Amino acid sequence: MSSLTSQSFIKRLVQEEYKFFTGVPCSLLSGLIYELESQDEVRYIPAVREDAAVGLCTGAYLAGTMPVLLMQNSGLGYSLNAFTSLNLIYKIPMLVIMSWRGKDGKDAPEHIIMGDIDKQLLKTAGMEYSLLSEENCEEVLKKAKQKITEEKLPYTLIVEKGLFDERH
Amino acid sequence: MKGTEAFQELLPLINDEPVVHANGFICRESFALKDREANFYMIGSMGLASSIGLGVAMCKPDKKVIIIDGDGNVLMALGTLAMIAAEAPENLLHIVIDNEVYESTGSQRSLSNKVHLEKVAKSAGYKNALRVEQKEDIKAAYIKLKELPGPNFLLIKVEPCFDPSTGRVTHTPEEITERFMLAIR
Numbered sequence: 001m002s003s004l005t006s007q008s009f010i011k012r013l014v015q016e017e018y019k020f021f022t023g024v025p026c027s028l029l030s031g032l033i034y035e036l037e038s039q040d041e042v043r044y045i046p047a048v049r050e051d052a053a054v055g056l057c058t059g060a061y062l063a064g065t066m067p068v069l070l071m072q073n074s075g076l077g078y079s080l081n082a083f084t085s086l087n088l089i090y091k092i093p094m095l096v097i098m099s100w101r102g103k104d105g106k107d108a109p110e111h112i113i114m115g116d117i118d119k120q121l122l123k124t125a126g127m128e129y130s131l132l133s134e135e136n137c138e139e140v141l142k143k144a145k146q147k148i149t150e151e152k153l154p155y156t157l158i159v160e161k162g163l164f165d166e167r168h
Numbered sequence: 169m170k171g172t173e174a175f176q177e178l179l180p181l182i183n184d185e186p187v188v189h190a191n192g193f194i195c196r197e198s199f200a201l202k203d204r205e206a207n208f209y210m211i212g213s214m215g216l217a218s219s220i221g222l223g224v225a226m227c228k229p230d231k232k233v234i235i236i237d238g239d240g241n242v243l244m245a246l247g248t249l250a251m252i253a254a255e256a257p258e259n260l261l262h263i264v265i266d267n268e269v270y271e272s273t274g275s276q277r278s279l280s281n282k283v284h285l286e287k288v289a290k291s292a293g294y295k296n297a298l299r300v301e302q303k304e305d306i307k308a309a310y311i312k313l314k315e316l317p318g319p320n321f322l323l324i325k326v327e328p329c330f331d332p333s334t335g336r337v338t339h340t341p342e343e344i345t346e347r348f349m350l351a352i353r
Contacts, residue, residue, distance in 0.1 A: 059220040
């Protein structure tokens with residue numbers, strides 16, 4: 001991929017056969033969600049909570065469609081029980097695109113603790129992740145696909161502020 | 169009517185439809201009475217049977233998809249009723265076995281004695297919502313709601329009766345995934 005934009009990234013996900021998109025918005029993911037909402041061949045289903053989005057992705061996967069969950073790292077708290085008592089034990093994968101609020105302690109107060117511990121939480125739960133960048137995009141998409149199709153486990157791509165455009 | 173009696177009425181009416189079960193008493197009772205490959209037994213992740221069922225219904229529009237939920241699960245995920253109503257899959261039937269308690273943890277009370285969940289579902293935008301209190305009425309209500317375009321909601325009021333010696337689902341979670349996916353392919 002030459003340059004990484006919301007448009008090019010969503011296009012790559014569709015090429016990779018991800019066909020079902022849901023989540024709870026974050027400003028850092030607003031460009032991606034705008035792209036999903038404006039394209040004809042994909043749909044984005046607004047979820048009320050991140051754990052409900054995990055449930056929705058689970059149903060899609062069981063019905064043979066590869067799902068993607070978009071959420072802020074604050075949603076990891078809400079969805080952790082869904083991952084540990086459903087997806088990780090039933091071997092029901094999904095691609096998780098998680099924004100990193102609270103990076104380096106520089107953010108609104110409500111984001112600081114989760115921004116510090118989210119990677120540890122994923123690691124402790126046994127959920128692999130990569131920090132997405134323009135340079136490693138192809139490599140991590142390949143790794144995610146492998147984890148999802150071979151080991152049937154969720155894989156998380158972490159999105160930092162500035163990686164994708166924001167639409168307010 | 170006791171919860172077990174509701175299942176005894178309901179389960180023979182189900183043919184080859186995918187059925188997503190809520191955790192606890194719902195899973196265990198249904199498994200004990202009639203195990204099926206097209207049953208998804210959600211043993212944990214309380215509250216998510218409805219969103220799982222919605223995802224299956226959206227991606228399998230040619231199949232009638234059934235959720236067998238409990239009052240505690242529905243109350244935990246009231247927002248999912250809005251997601252179902254907004255998405256409005258015609259092929260979804262959401263059944264709630266409402267015993268007004270968290271039965272598998274010792275029958276602590278829920279809130280459904282005061283909050284009428286079928287009214288909540290109807291207000292959210294489900295196409296049809298019925299409440300049944302007599303076991304003789306289950307069959308007609310089920311057949312009606314299965315045939316009408318959904319999303320539809322069937323609330324069955326029951327008395328708690330769960331026997332804790334009823335076994336747990338013996339399939340492993342991975343087995344549940346594999347056989348459910350094969351059965352509904």
